[in-house]
Amino acid sequence: MRRFAVALAALxxxxxxxxxxxxxxxxSVTSAQLNSEVSGAFSGTxxxxxxxxxxxxxxxxxxxxxxxxxxxxxxxxxxxxxxxSSFSYSGTFTLTAPDGATLQGTVAGPEPATGNPVVxxxxxxxxxxxxxxxxxxxxxxxxxxxxxxxxxxxxVPGPISGSLGGALVPGxxxxxxxxxxSLQGCNLAGLNLSGVNFSGDDLGGANLNGTNxxxxxxxxxNLKGSNLLGANxxxxxxxxxNLKGxxxxxxxxxxxxxxxxTNSDNDGGTCAANL
Numbered sequence: 001m002r003r004f005a006v007a008l009a010a011l012x013x014x015x016x017x018x019x020x021x022x023x024x025x026x027x028s029v030t031s032a033q034l035n036s037e038v039s040g041a042f043s044g045t046x047x048x049x050x051x052x053x054x055x056x057x058x059x060x061x062x063x064x065x066x067x068x069x070x071x072x073x074x075x076x077x078x079x080x081x082x083x084x085s086s087f088s089y090s091g092t093f094t095l096t097a098p099d100g101a102t103l104q105g106t107v108a109g110p111e112p113a114t115g116n117p118v119v120x121x122x123x124x125x126x127x128x129x130x131x132x133x134x135x136x137x138x139x140x141x142x143x144x145x146x147x148x149x150x151x152x153x154x155x156v157p158g159p160i161s162g163s164l165g166g167a168l169v170p171g172x173x174x175x176x177x178x179x180x181x182s183l184q185g186c187n188l189a190g191l192n193l194s195g196v197n198f199s200g201d202d203l204g205g206a207n208l209n210g211t212n213x214x215x216x217x218x219x220x221x222n223l224k225g226s227n228l229l230g231a232n233x234x235x236x237x238x239x240x241x242n243l244k245g246x247x248x249x250x251x252x253x254x255x256x257x258x259x260x261x262t263n264s265d266n267d268g269g270t271c272a273a274n275l
Contacts, residue, residue: 034134035166037097038142040065042073042164045157046148052078057089059148063164069098073164075107075124087111093126095142101133109144118150122162136197137171137217171197189227199237219257233271243275 044061059075077091090108097103109124126142128135146162180186184202189209193216200220207227215235225245234254241259248271256264258271267274 031169034138034168034170036065036067037069037071037099037101037134038095038103038166038168039164040071041162042144042146043159043161044073046150046160047155047157048079048150049154054081055079055154057091059160061160065098067098071098072096077107079111087113087120089122089124095126097135099133101131101135103128103131103135103138105129107144111148113150118152120148120150122146122148122160128168134170135168137195138168139171140166140168142166142168171195194232204242214252238271243271248272 040063042061042063044059046057046059048055048057050056055078057077057079059073061073063071063073065071073093073095075091075093077089080088080090082088087110088108089111091106093105093107095103105126105128107124107126109122111120111122113120122144124144126144128138128140128142131138143165144162145165146160148160149158151158176183177187182202183198183206185205185207186203187207188211189207190211192212194212195215196213197217198221199217202222203218203226204222204224205226206223208231209227210230211228212232213236214232216233217237218241219237220240221238222242223246224242226243227247228251229247230250230252232252233256234252235256237257238259239257239261243259251270253264253270256271258264258267258274260274262271262274264271264274
């Protein structure tokens with residue numbers, strides 16, 4: 001079962017379910033702990049080639065945290081030209097933290113160039129879209145500042161250096177109710193589990209009667225025989241989930257990704273026939 005942290009004890013009590021924080025699968029991650037994993041000085045290289053329609057540019061760097069941990073960052077995207085010295089960069093990034101957790105997302109920002117050889121200032125905002133382990137469901141951003149000295153030759157790397165500053169917010173998480181040793185068959189009725197990551201988890205036979213699962217990641221989850229009576233699945237991702245024998249009466253659908261990958265909005269407002 002994928003690990004998740006403690007946070008919704010108060011919600012469990014409000015729903016009449018005693019919550020024991022110590023039964024959570026992993027400890028909560030604070031913002032300070034999270035951002036310490038993505039902050040520090042970096043160095044590496046950047047290479048450009050023609051295309052995109054002006055140029056494409058890749059960055060490959062390693063960074064060192066205050067605790068002397070080493071992580072890596074790669075970015076790939078396009079440079080657009082506004083005038084002779086005004087450039088903007090946009091693309092995607094993948095960051096691997098010292099503990100091996102990964103974070104992916106989009107990157108954008110100005111890249112003004114001056115001098116000969118050309119030195120470009122880097123002022124990028126990295127916005128997460130997905131992540132593993134402690135980076136699951138995070139929001140916020142990572143701020144990158146630095147410089148790139150161009151080789152002025154396509155395909156020939158030039159040095160980059162600078163710093164990363166994390167401004168991430170931990171994702172949604174919760175605690176298992178008292179009496180549940182796992183999610184399988186667990187009574188989660190009435191809880192607010194909006195945005196929680198259950199991807200690949202086993203919720204077979206779980207009681208999710210009236211549970212708020214809006215925006216939850218249930219991709220690849222086992223929901224066989226679960227009770228979803230009156231549950232809110234709007235915006236949830238059920239791609240690849242097993243819903244065989246699940247009670248789907250009075251479920252709230254809306255922009256829900258169905259198990260077969262289609263969208264409930266295009267399936268008559270329900271996923272009941274697209275399992």
